[in-house]
Amino acid sequence: MEFLSKRAKGIVPYTAGEQLNDKRYVKLNTNENPYPPSPEAEHVLRSFDAARLRLYPAPNADGLRETLARIEGVSPENIFCGNGSDEVLALCFPAFFDTDGAGACFADVTYSFYEVFARFFGVPFLTVPLKEKFYLDLSAMKEAKCGGYFIANPNAPTGVGIALEDAEAFIESVPDKIVIMDEAYMDFFGQSCAPLTKKYPNLLVVKTFSKSYSLAGMRCGYAVGNQSLISGLFRMKDCFNSYPVDALCQAVCTAAAEDRDYHEKTVELVVKERERLRGELLALGFVVPESKANFLFASHPSRGGGEIYSRLKDEGVLVRHWEKPFLRDFCRITVGTPEQDDILVQKLKKILS
Numbered sequence: 001m002e003f004l005s006k007r008a009k010g011i012v013p014y015t016a017g018e019q020l021n022d023k024r025y026v027k028l029n030t031n032e033n034p035y036p037p038s039p040e041a042e043h044v045l046r047s048f049d050a051a052r053l054r055l056y057p058a059p060n061a062d063g064l065r066e067t068l069a070r071i072e073g074v075s076p077e078n079i080f081c082g083n084g085s086d087e088v089l090a091l092c093f094p095a096f097f098d099t100d101g102a103g104a105c106f107a108d109v110t111y112s113f114y115e116v117f118a119r120f121f122g123v124p125f126l127t128v129p130l131k132e133k134f135y136l137d138l139s140a141m142k143e144a145k146c147g148g149y150f151i152a153n154p155n156a157p158t159g160v161g162i163a164l165e166d167a168e169a170f171i172e173s174v175p176d177k178i179v180i181m182d183e184a185y186m187d188f189f190g191q192s193c194a195p196l197t198k199k200y201p202n203l204l205v206v207k208t209f210s211k212s213y214s215l216a217g218m219r220c221g222y223a224v225g226n227q228s229l230i231s232g233l234f235r236m237k238d239c240f241n242s243y244p245v246d247a248l249c250q251a252v253c254t255a256a257a258e259d260r261d262y263h264e265k266t267v268e269l270v271v272k273e274r275e276r277l278r279g280e281l282l283a284l285g286f287v288v289p290e291s292k293a294n295f296l297f298a299s300h301p302s303r304g305g306g307e308i309y310s311r312l313k314d315e316g317v318l319v320r321h322w323e324k325p326f327l328r329d330f331c332r333i334t335v336g337t338p339e340q341d342d343i344l345v346q347k348l349k350k351i352l353s
């Protein structure tokens, strides 16, 4: 322990959701997609030539960037790929914020990794409370004294989304500050700011293969932005890890990204099921804000979030709960298949009876 630096000793790391295998759970706790990845991606995975692994992968994931550029309607120079969107978000801190600068701003209730990254990179930060009904307070954020923003849209863990026109008005209103839009769940909302990166040099959009592409286990995320922002991320990558996206990952993600029909079909299934599950939870008396993501944020007037979480766990259903002031009444429930969700609802009925 005495070998640890002060920073390593002092920092509170991000707590990832449980990945338990003590028994078979209905796993609705880490916003994974309940459907398998694209068959095209699976085919590439199965036919991958292991001899290729002798060599280092393309350091900048050029093939994958070309495919993503086509999908996003930009040039490959406007795309950066990393080892999960977490890594892309992490690199944004040293790329765009100084340790003695104006700092980063984000909501008080949002993806908790932003705060961990800020502390890890020594970047000052401030948080802005959510408004009523869990909406982001964009006008308060606009006035905040900061150098830039991290905005999860849809937000986690609430699932609340910002409409495209409101997002654009905000980006336009802060031309001297960078806006990093974390669109990990955007495919379930369909109002991406990515096309706006051509219009606003202060906008960087970050996306992932973990959710809508069902590839959380592959670890790939990417950023879309103007060339100067993207080259900033490349500078940071090449100070840290030259090959963050492995060869197999590049091949599989390229195939998944190219299979537009499958992507659209699975997103549609999840969105349809999200609305059905929300209806079931409302009928059980839960309070559930309208979600634009692949999860629901639910509280019950007669039971604490912690109680629901642990009773569900005993019943073999995993959801996410945080023992924190604003969050403790709620559970975050990932939308599963209709069969998984039926089990959840049946267990909830038992717990509430």
Ligand code: PMP
Binding pocket: 083, 084, 085, 086, 087, 111, 152, 155, 156, 182, 184, 207, 208, 209, 210, 216, 220, 221
């Ligand atoms: N952003 C948000 C808002 C998330 O919830 C997550 C998933 N925990 C991520 C980014 C990171 O996803 P990944 O690293 O798997 O791309």
